[in-house]
């Protein structure tokens with residue numbers, strides 16, 4: 001779309017003459033982009049929508065909406081007159097006084113006509129969000145309510161039972177973390193006499209929120225320092241445990257998994273438990289589980305008598321779980337004011353319930369996303385917080401946005417392959433990395449700047465040049481980049497917060513949660529399931545199953561007298577998986593690289609030369 005707007009603004013005749021576009025090789029990429037938008041065949045591209053009557057109706061309206069939008073962009077282009085821009089800035093500026101948050105959408109070029117044309121979609125989206133908050137089954141696939149908003153305003157939960165669950169869990173978190181930080185609950189055998197470290201084991205939504213909040217808000221000397229195991233990388237796990245060293249004895253291990261069965265998290269737990277055994281420590285006295293009631297993890301923790309268990313609710317998704325026990329316990333243990341975090345989110349929720357788009361910052365974000373990416377994710381969202389402590393915000397948003405919006409089908413069952421790509425680290429650091437391309441290169445993105453007005457706590461600033469502080473440079477870099485991008489027709493949104501505090505961080509999380517919810521409604525997809533992730537998990541399970549079959553086949557051949565080394569072809573035949581020969585090669589190469597019992601002769605660089613056998617024959621397994 002990027003080049004589309006540039007293209008159309010240079011010559012409006014292209015609009016009414018799409019064939020002339022098609023003829024220009026320079027424009028092929030744009031055309032493919034457009035045909036993808038509408039699911040139309042283009043050359044070898046196959047049809048990929050089911051054309052139900054509703055789908056046709058929806059498609060036609062989506063198509064006309066987008067081409068209308070393009071025409072308007074073509075006619076108007078991005079405003080360059082400084083006074084007109086200033087008026088646009090002032091007219092569209094959103095401010096939340098109490099939260100000290102501003103949203104500037106003036107550098108997104110949507111037109112008044114486009115804004116008007118979106119009214120029916122927004123009306124439907126507000127209605128759907130309202131129903132969701134009232135407890136409708138908003139995740140139809142999984143038959144679940146979606147209630148992360150209730151976590152910070154329990155009085156809005158649809159039943160007394162839910163209200164009580166939320167309130168008692170919050171009280172339990174506060175009590176437990178206070179008892180831990182005050183040393184009332186302590187590790188059994190640490191010379192420190194109290195817990196000094198938290199080791200948080202979890203992945204995806206069970207890690208990203210706590211990581212972001214720790215980076216953003218943990219004080220320099222927190223009551224407990226936090227570390228994360230968020231992968232099944234053995235070297236990464238070893239590193240975390242090695243860094244803890246003797247402090248393992250005073251480490252509170254918080255294992256987080258909504259499902260309670262995520263393999264990476266289970267592996268992390270088993271690795272940590274092994275480290276505890278080797279150090280002669282009793283894991284159960286230092287382990288805490290956060291999971292759904294009766295999950296595998298919950299049952300393990302209960303049976304093994306872990307120190308504590310906190311619930312994760314069925315109606316809270318992993319990527320929106322920061323305000324549940326998932327995020328709150330870790331935050332409280334680091335001395336972060338979780339009531340403020342919740343208060344900030346609640347205030348933002350209130351502000352983003354209004355059905356007046358111009359007064360609703362989440363709706364404004366959704367409007368900009370729709371305009372900038374044509375409602376089909378045709379451009380990526382680059383998130384650039386100009387503040388070190390917000391470094392992980394882009395990574396946090398990556399899951400929130402991409403796992404929510406990246407969907408194959410819409411709610412009517414049409415194949416739409418929706419999404420919105422998010423990436424970014426922080427400014428001004430990224431100006432010395434990839435912003436060159438953003439300014440001058442391929443135009444396939446829009447930017448979200450996150451600005452923090454307060455540079456340092458009061459009383460700590462100084463001028464490193466007459467009249468200029470270090471923070472002035474950071475400010476200058478942000479404003480300069482915003483202007484330079486805009487001058488080259490690169491659109492941007494700016495979110496400004498007064499300070500990075502628990503309140504503003506809570507508000508930012510709530511702002512984006514709601515923006516994703518509204519946007520999902522605008523594009524008619526279910527934001528609350530993740531069927532695609534299951535495919536990867538299933539395939540991983542199949543790889544491990546194949547590995548077991550390979551070992552069994554090799555064991556049988558290696559128990560022969562003499563031992564029978566097998567080629568990869570022979571292994572594949574005996575595993576009844578000839579089509580899996582490449583995977584078999586990879587499994588053998590991986591095991592060989594890790595000094596497993598398997599011996600591979602030949603060179604990994606010439607797979608056909610490889611012959612494999614096991615160093616030891618396991619007779620028991622033969623007859624198992």
Ligand SMILES: O=P(O)(O)OC[C@H]1O[C@](O)(CO)[C@@H](O)[C@@H]1O
Nearest residue numbers: 204205206257258259262318533
């Ligand atoms: O909390 P769990 O159940 O371990 O899941 C972790 C993450 O895995 C996912 O389900 C994706 O696999 C995420 O949605 C989730 O946040």
